[in-house]
Amino acid sequence: TTHYLFIVVVAVNSALLTINAGDYIFYTDWAWTSFVVFSISQSTMLVVGAIYYMLFTGVPGTATYYATIMTIYTWVAKGAWFALGYPYDFVAVPVWIPSAMLLDLTYWATRRNKHAAILIGGTLVGLSLPMFNMINLLTIRDPLEMAFKYPRPTLPPYMTPIEPQVGKFYNSPVALGAGAGAVLSVPIAALGAKLNT
Numbered sequence: 001t002t003h004y005l006f007i008v009v010v011a012v013n014s015a016l017l018t019i020n021a022g023d024y025i026f027y028t029d030w031a032w033t034s035f036v037v038f039s040i041s042q043s044t045m046l047v048v049g050a051i052y053y054m055l056f057t058g059v060p061g062t063a064t065y066y067a068t069i070m071t072i073y074t075w076v077a078k079g080a081w082f083a084l085g086y087p088y089d090f091v092a093v094p095v096w097i098p099s100a101m102l103l104d105l106t107y108w109a110t111r112r113n114k115h116a117a118i119l120i121g122g123t124l125v126g127l128s129l130p131m132f133n134m135i136n137l138l139t140i141r142d143p144l145e146m147a148f149k150y151p152r153p154t155l156p157p158y159m160t161p162i163e164p165q166v167g168k169f170y171n172s173p174v175a176l177g178a179g180a181g182a183v184l185s186v187p188i189a190a191l192g193a194k195l196n197t
Helices: 002-020 028-033 035-057 062-083 097-109 114-138 143-149 173-196
Strands: none
Touching (some): 028 114, 035 062, 035 097, 035 114, 062 097, 114 173
Protein backbone atom coordinates (compact mmCIF):
# COMPACT_ATOMS: atom_id res chain seq x y z
CA THR A 1 0.00 0.00 0.00
CA THR A 2 2.80 2.39 0.86
CA HIS A 3 4.40 1.74 -2.53
CA TYR A 4 1.23 2.66 -4.39
CA LEU A 5 0.55 5.75 -2.28
CA PHE A 6 4.11 6.83 -3.02
CA ILE A 7 3.50 6.34 -6.74
CA VAL A 8 0.32 8.45 -6.60
CA VAL A 9 2.24 11.38 -5.13
CA VAL A 10 5.15 11.09 -7.53
CA ALA A 11 2.99 10.39 -10.60
CA VAL A 12 1.02 13.59 -10.02
CA ASN A 13 4.27 15.52 -9.90
CA SER A 14 5.54 13.60 -12.92
CA ALA A 15 2.38 14.61 -14.73
CA LEU A 16 3.38 18.25 -14.30
CA LEU A 17 6.70 17.50 -15.97
CA THR A 18 5.24 15.23 -18.64
CA ILE A 19 2.42 17.47 -19.83
CA ASN A 20 4.78 20.42 -20.09
CA ALA A 21 7.76 18.55 -21.56
CA GLY A 22 8.82 20.19 -24.81
CA ASP A 23 7.14 23.53 -24.02
CA TYR A 24 3.37 23.50 -23.74
CA ILE A 25 2.68 20.40 -25.82
CA PHE A 26 -0.20 19.88 -23.42
CA TYR A 27 -2.04 22.55 -25.42
CA THR A 28 -3.64 21.74 -28.75
CA ASP A 29 -1.90 24.37 -30.88
CA TRP A 30 1.60 23.36 -29.82
CA ALA A 31 0.91 19.62 -29.74
CA TRP A 32 -0.39 19.69 -33.29
CA THR A 33 2.22 21.92 -34.92
CA SER A 34 5.17 20.25 -33.16
CA PHE A 35 4.15 16.62 -33.29
CA VAL A 36 7.72 15.26 -33.43
CA VAL A 37 8.69 17.14 -30.24
CA PHE A 38 5.43 15.92 -28.71
CA SER A 39 6.23 12.29 -29.60
CA ILE A 40 9.83 12.35 -28.35
CA SER A 41 9.07 14.02 -25.04
CA GLN A 42 5.92 12.01 -24.28
CA SER A 43 7.51 8.65 -25.17
CA THR A 44 10.60 9.43 -23.14
CA MET A 45 8.82 10.80 -20.10
CA LEU A 46 6.34 7.92 -19.98
CA VAL A 47 9.00 5.22 -20.30
CA VAL A 48 11.37 6.77 -17.76
CA GLY A 49 8.69 7.28 -15.11
CA ALA A 50 6.85 4.02 -15.70
CA ILE A 51 9.99 1.85 -15.83
CA TYR A 52 11.35 3.45 -12.68
CA TYR A 53 8.20 2.81 -10.64
CA MET A 54 7.47 -0.57 -12.20
CA LEU A 55 10.90 -1.79 -11.13
CA PHE A 56 10.44 -0.09 -7.77
CA THR A 57 7.32 -2.16 -7.04
CA GLY A 58 8.16 -5.19 -9.20
CA VAL A 59 4.47 -5.45 -10.07
CA PRO A 60 3.26 -5.67 -13.69
CA GLY A 61 0.45 -3.15 -14.03
CA THR A 62 2.28 -0.31 -12.33
CA ALA A 63 3.02 1.42 -15.65
CA THR A 64 -0.67 1.47 -16.57
CA TYR A 65 -1.51 2.73 -13.08
CA TYR A 66 1.08 5.47 -13.50
CA ALA A 67 -0.30 6.48 -16.92
CA THR A 68 -3.87 6.47 -15.56
CA ILE A 69 -2.94 8.93 -12.81
CA MET A 70 -1.38 11.26 -15.38
CA THR A 71 -4.46 10.95 -17.60
CA ILE A 72 -6.87 11.77 -14.76
CA TYR A 73 -4.73 14.72 -13.67
CA THR A 74 -4.67 16.07 -17.23
CA TRP A 75 -8.42 15.69 -17.70
CA VAL A 76 -8.91 17.70 -14.50
CA ALA A 77 -6.72 20.44 -15.98
CA LYS A 78 -8.68 20.24 -19.26
CA GLY A 79 -11.89 20.68 -17.29
CA ALA A 80 -10.44 23.69 -15.50
CA TRP A 81 -9.63 25.41 -18.82
CA PHE A 82 -13.12 24.54 -20.11
CA ALA A 83 -14.67 26.05 -16.98
CA LEU A 84 -12.77 29.28 -17.71
CA GLY A 85 -14.60 29.57 -21.02
CA TYR A 86 -12.07 28.01 -23.37
CA PRO A 87 -13.30 25.49 -25.97
CA TYR A 88 -13.31 21.77 -25.20
CA ASP A 89 -10.49 21.13 -27.70
CA PHE A 90 -8.23 23.85 -26.27
CA VAL A 91 -6.30 21.23 -24.30
CA ALA A 92 -5.17 17.93 -25.80
CA VAL A 93 -4.98 15.02 -23.34
CA PRO A 94 -2.15 12.71 -24.51
CA VAL A 95 -2.99 9.02 -24.89
CA TRP A 96 -0.58 7.34 -22.47
CA ILE A 97 -2.56 4.33 -21.22
CA PRO A 98 -2.39 1.93 -24.24
CA SER A 99 1.38 2.37 -24.54
CA ALA A 100 1.82 1.87 -20.80
CA MET A 101 -0.22 -1.35 -21.07
CA LEU A 102 2.23 -2.60 -23.71
CA LEU A 103 5.06 -1.82 -21.30
CA ASP A 104 3.35 -3.77 -18.53
CA LEU A 105 2.61 -6.66 -20.87
CA THR A 106 6.27 -6.86 -21.85
CA TYR A 107 7.37 -6.88 -18.21
CA TRP A 108 4.85 -9.62 -17.41
CA ALA A 109 5.54 -11.73 -20.53
CA THR A 110 9.30 -11.70 -19.97
CA ARG A 111 8.85 -12.82 -16.36
CA ARG A 112 9.79 -9.47 -14.88
CA ASN A 113 13.01 -9.13 -16.82
CA LYS A 114 13.94 -5.47 -16.42
CA HIS A 115 16.27 -5.43 -19.43
CA ALA A 116 13.55 -6.81 -21.70
CA ALA A 117 11.10 -4.29 -20.27
CA ILE A 118 13.49 -1.48 -21.12
CA LEU A 119 14.49 -2.68 -24.60
CA ILE A 120 11.25 -4.25 -25.87
CA GLY A 121 8.80 -2.22 -23.80
CA GLY A 122 10.59 1.06 -24.46
CA THR A 123 10.58 0.38 -28.19
CA LEU A 124 6.88 -0.52 -28.16
CA VAL A 125 6.05 2.71 -26.33
CA GLY A 126 8.14 4.75 -28.75
CA LEU A 127 6.40 3.16 -31.74
CA SER A 128 2.83 3.13 -30.42
CA LEU A 129 2.49 6.42 -28.57
CA PRO A 130 2.91 8.66 -31.66
CA MET A 131 0.30 6.60 -33.50
CA PHE A 132 -2.27 6.78 -30.70
CA ASN A 133 -1.71 10.50 -30.25
CA MET A 134 -1.92 11.29 -33.95
CA ILE A 135 -5.34 9.59 -34.02
CA ASN A 136 -6.27 11.60 -30.92
CA LEU A 137 -5.16 14.89 -32.48
CA LEU A 138 -7.04 14.16 -35.71
CA THR A 139 -10.28 14.39 -33.73
CA ILE A 140 -9.57 18.01 -32.74
CA ARG A 141 -11.34 20.65 -34.83
CA ASP A 142 -9.04 23.09 -36.59
CA PRO A 143 -6.33 23.51 -33.92
CA LEU A 144 -4.61 26.44 -35.66
CA GLU A 145 -7.81 28.47 -35.90
CA MET A 146 -8.43 27.77 -32.22
CA ALA A 147 -4.89 28.81 -31.32
CA PHE A 148 -5.31 32.22 -32.99
CA LYS A 149 -8.84 32.73 -31.69
CA TYR A 150 -7.96 31.79 -28.11
CA PRO A 151 -4.34 32.85 -27.53
CA ARG A 152 -2.81 31.99 -24.18
CA PRO A 153 -1.52 35.07 -22.33
CA THR A 154 1.63 33.22 -21.24
CA LEU A 155 2.58 32.09 -24.78
CA PRO A 156 6.08 33.36 -25.65
CA PRO A 157 6.43 35.04 -29.09
CA TYR A 158 8.69 32.29 -30.46
CA MET A 159 5.92 29.74 -29.87
CA THR A 160 3.23 31.54 -31.87
CA PRO A 161 1.56 28.92 -34.10
CA ILE A 162 2.38 29.13 -37.80
CA GLU A 163 0.72 27.55 -40.80
CA PRO A 164 2.46 24.21 -41.40
CA GLN A 165 4.34 23.77 -44.67
CA VAL A 166 2.90 20.45 -45.83
CA GLY A 167 5.51 18.28 -47.49
CA LYS A 168 8.36 20.68 -46.81
CA PHE A 169 10.29 18.19 -44.69
CA TYR A 170 8.43 14.93 -44.17
CA ASN A 171 4.93 13.96 -45.17
CA SER A 172 4.54 11.55 -42.27
CA PRO A 173 4.95 13.07 -38.80
CA VAL A 174 3.72 9.76 -37.35
CA ALA A 175 6.63 7.84 -38.87
CA LEU A 176 9.18 10.46 -37.85
CA GLY A 177 7.77 10.79 -34.34
CA ALA A 178 7.56 7.03 -33.87
CA GLY A 179 11.13 6.48 -35.03
CA ALA A 180 12.57 9.26 -32.86
CA GLY A 181 10.50 8.20 -29.85
CA ALA A 182 11.49 4.55 -30.17
CA VAL A 183 15.18 5.33 -30.56
CA LEU A 184 15.35 7.74 -27.64
CA SER A 185 13.07 5.93 -25.18
CA VAL A 186 15.30 2.88 -24.76
CA PRO A 187 18.64 4.45 -23.71
CA ILE A 188 16.98 6.98 -21.42
CA ALA A 189 14.89 4.28 -19.75
CA ALA A 190 18.02 2.18 -19.34
CA LEU A 191 19.69 5.10 -17.58
CA GLY A 192 16.67 5.47 -15.30
CA ALA A 193 16.76 1.76 -14.42
CA LYS A 194 20.49 1.94 -13.72
CA LEU A 195 19.93 4.81 -11.33
CA ASN A 196 17.21 2.75 -9.65
CA THR A 197 19.57 -0.19 -8.86
